[in-house]
Amino acid sequence: MNRRTLLLGTGAAFGAGMLNARGAMAQSATITGAGATFPRPVYERWGNAARQPTGIQLNYQSIGSGGGINQITNRTVDFGATDAPRTVEQLREGNLMQFPTVMGSIVLIVNLPGVADRQLRLTPEVIADIFFGRLTRWNDSRITELNRNLRIPGLPISVAYRADASGTTWGFTNYLARVSSAWKDGPGAGTSIQWPAGQGARGNEGVSNAVRNTPGAIGYAENAYAVVNRLVTTQIRNKAGNFVEPVQATFVAAADAADWSVPNMAPDTLDLPGANAWPMTVGTYILLPTNPAADKVEASRNTMKFFDWCFKNGDQIAGQLEYIPLPESVTNVIRRNWASMVKTPSGEAIWTA
Amino acid sequence: MGARAAPKPIGRGRGVDIGDLLFEWMCRGAGILVLLLLGGIIVTLFIGALPAFREFGLGFLTSTDWNPVEGRENYGGAVAIFGTVASAILAIVFSVPVAFGIAFFLTELAPEWLRRPVGTAIELLAAVPSIIYGMWGLFVVVPFVQMHIQLALGDYLTAIPLLGFLFESRFFAGTSLFTAAIVLAIMILPFIAATMRDVFLQVPPVYKESAYGLGATRWEVVKGVVLPYTRISVVGGIMLGLGRALGETMAVTFVIGNANRMPQSLFDPSTTIASIVAMEFPESLMGSLKQSALFALGFLLFVISFLVLAASRYLLRSRLKA
Numbered sequence: 304m305n306r307r308t309l310l311l312g313t314g315a316a317f318g319a320g321m322l323n324a325r326g327a328m329a330q331s332a333t334i335t336g337a338g339a340t341f342p343r344p345v346y347e348r349w350g351n352a353a354r355q356p357t358g359i360q361l362n363y364q365s366i367g368s369g370g371g372i373n374q375i376t377n378r379t380v381d382f383g384a385t386d387a388p389r390t391v392e393q394l395r396e397g398n399l400m401q402f403p404t405v406m407g408s409i410v411l412i413v414n415l416p417g418v419a420d421r422q423l424r425l426t427p428e429v430i431a432d433i434f435f436g437r438l439t440r441w442n443d444s445r446i447t448e449l450n451r452n453l454r455i456p457g458l459p460i461s462v463a464y465r466a467d468a469s470g471t472t473w474g475f476t477n478y479l480a481r482v483s484s485a486w487k488d489g490p491g492a493g494t495s496i497q498w499p500a501g502q503g504a505r506g507n508e509g510v511s512n513a514v515r516n517t518p519g520a521i522g523y524a525e526n527a528y529a530v531v532n533r534l535v536t537t538q539i540r541n542k543a544g545n546f547v548e549p550v551q552a553t554f555v556a557a558a559d560a561a562d563w564s565v566p567n568m569a570p571d572t573l574d575l576p577g578a579n580a581w582p583m584t585v586g587t588y589i590l591l592p593t594n595p596a597a598d599k600v601e602a603s604r605n606t607m608k609f610f611d612w613c614f615k616n617g618d619q620i621a622g623q624l625e626y627i628p629l630p631e632s633v634t635n636v637i638r639r640n641w642a643s644m645v646k647t648p649s650g651e652a653i654w655t656a
Numbered sequence: 657m658g659a660r661a662a663p664k665p666i667g668r669g670r671g672v673d674i675g676d677l678l679f680e681w682m683c684r685g686a687g688i689l690v691l692l693l694l695g696g697i698i699v700t701l702f703i704g705a706l707p708a709f710r711e712f713g714l715g716f717l718t719s720t721d722w723n724p725v726e727g728r729e730n731y732g733g734a735v736a737i738f739g740t741v742a743s744a745i746l747a748i749v750f751s752v753p754v755a756f757g758i759a760f761f762l763t764e765l766a767p768e769w770l771r772r773p774v775g776t777a778i779e780l781l782a783a784v785p786s787i788i789y790g791m792w793g794l795f796v797v798v799p800f801v802q803m804h805i806q807l808a809l810g811d812y813l814t815a816i817p818l819l820g821f822l823f824e825s826r827f828f829a830g831t832s833l834f835t836a837a838i839v840l841a842i843m844i845l846p847f848i849a850a851t852m853r854d855v856f857l858q859v860p861p862v863y864k865e866s867a868y869g870l871g872a873t874r875w876e877v878v879k880g881v882v883l884p885y886t887r888i889s890v891v892g893g894i895m896l897g898l899g900r901a902l903g904e905t906m907a908v909t910f911v912i913g914n915a916n917r918m919p920q921s922l923f924d925p926s927t928t929i930a931s932i933v934a935m936e937f938p939e940s941l942m943g944s945l946k947q948s949a950l951f952a953l954g955f956l957l958f959v960i961s962f963l964v965l966a967a968s969r970y971l972l973r974s975r976l977k978a
Contacts, residue, residue: 366938367938369940370939373942467935493724496723496725497723497724497725503915504913516799
């Protein structure tokens with residue numbers, strides 16, 4: 304008898320739980336996105352934070368930018384995410400619009416015994432030659448001249464790079480191509496390239512591990528990753544000729560110096576002339592269909608609603624995760640573009656707020 | 657003969673029962689499904705690879721270029737193919753002597769009570785997921801190779817006449833062809849050791865006892881009786897291990913250094929087909945030349961593995977029939 308009541312009781316509780324869950328499901332609309340791995344932490348945190356106030360449940364799969372572009376081109380997801388921005392022609396071809404969500408910075412990480420974080424000074428020319436494999440020892444006069452106050456050990460330089468195709472590599476190689484014409488005509492820039500020297504590792508964690516294990520190693524990683532893992536970063540001379548440290552102030556200076564009015568919303572953010580701008584700052588982007596099918600209109604509206612909420616309320620979360628929130632002027636441009644570019648099949652604007 | 661004379665099973669009427677027929681066709685279907693799957697995979701890989709084969713032709717096999725940069729895309733598989741074959745063969749070189757030692761110990765030397773635990777331990781090695789080998793390789797083998805082989809012995813190794821160039825490297829990160837081969841060797845060890853043990857046990861005791869009767873030592877018995885008797889099966893087992901080593905992905909990716917350059921020495925980073933596909937596929941755009949080149953590499957890996965496995969089946973055929 305007792306056992307039966309117990310069973311019934313659990314059954315009832317379980318049933319009620321199911322009903323509750325179903326009720327919650329009915330209230331919250333799900334939007335599905337896929338793509339870049341770089342912004343995954345901030346999208347996840349935003350998704351959790353926005354679920355209550357907006358009633359939108361975000362399902363984001365970080366399968367890589369290439370996969371995100373593939374999936375949004377096939378319309379199997381509501382939005383795609385990419386680190387390497389698409390050109391205006393590519394967007395038109397896929398009937399897509401693009402807008403940035405947050406920015407991130409790329410930093411150089413080194414393993415030089417006796418050299419502390421943000422001390423080593425490097426110029427763009429020296430960085431390019433290191434990654435070309437032309438500078439082979441740390442006590443080369445070109446490096447020691449820049450760092451007269453440091454004792455730099457005479458170690459061989461081991462270069463580490465991302466072996467998996469990534470937006471971080473896209474940003475870093477574009478920077479190298481910008482500052483060195485030899486790099487532009489040689490290895491070039493892309494999500495993965497043919498590296499002239501060094502060894503590849505998988506992911507930010509692979510590169511940082513390779514650098515940490517090898518005295519004399521240098522690599523590049525996302526700033527968020529470097530901060531969390533307390534990696535030793537460097538100063539870099541920017542276009543204005545100043546040595547800048549990788550800190551929030553120089554990142555924001557880079558975001559402010561960019562020209563956000565370009566049609567694909569992907570301004571040049573690398574090596575900007577701002578006096579205090581960090582030279583390697585890149586955006587990460589969302590791809591949204593401009594012509595959602597009738598049954599996708601709601602999801603499209605919810606996607607915009609979600610990111611609208613994030614732009615208004617998510618800056619603190621982004622900052623905590625070491626991303627750079629977009630300036631408000633930029634998010635206003637994004638909202639204007641939503642209104643003018645994303646249309647229902649009958650030609651009405653979906654974003655009306 | 658006795659079985660044939662037995663009465664027919666109850667319930668079986670004149671001619672063929674519908675249940676029997678159904679069962680026969682379900683079994684046949686399962687068999688055919690495997691063939692269709694295999695064929696389907698080959699065809700898919702080949703269709704995916706066609707644009708790359710058309711673009712680069714036979715040069716794909718010999719070109720060491722792998723340039724995914726937009727506008728100057730040029731893909732060649734030589735580095736990945738070389739890395740795949742070289743790391744697998746090196747792994748065989750490292751693991752066969754150890755596997756032989758294990759099999760010899762288990763069949764001839766070990767006391768009865770020890771054979772089971774050691775045999776089980778070997779088989780458990782085969783059950784460790786490859787990602788675990790990768791992590792272990794990255795955190796244990798890589799620093800070990802870097803500190804205790806490359807740094808400690810590098811100068812002596814490069815001084816070896818004729819072979820010194822194999823060890824002369826400018827890379828000191830520890831991730832290299834050599835490290836990958838060591839991790840692979842440990843991964844394929846259980847397969848080779850288990851095959852060797854099984855075939856050693858199949859040697860008829862009367863042969864061995866005759867040899868012992870003639871006054872042969874244990875080593876002489878193994879060298880003169882066991883090995884000649886099992887030679888072909890042993891080679892077949894090695895080929896099975898080779899097949900595994902060729903296709904291993906995650907563990908190799910972690911430790912090989914992933915450089916699309918022809919390695920100049922054992923301590924240089926390199927890459928393998930499986931590794932390059934795992935690295936580059938997620939970011940390759942559908943229908944792009946890059947994706948097609950990755951399919952082409954996959955197809956080539958399939959061909960190489962198929963050849964190796966076919967060779968092993970051919971060599972093992974006498975044992976499999978038995």
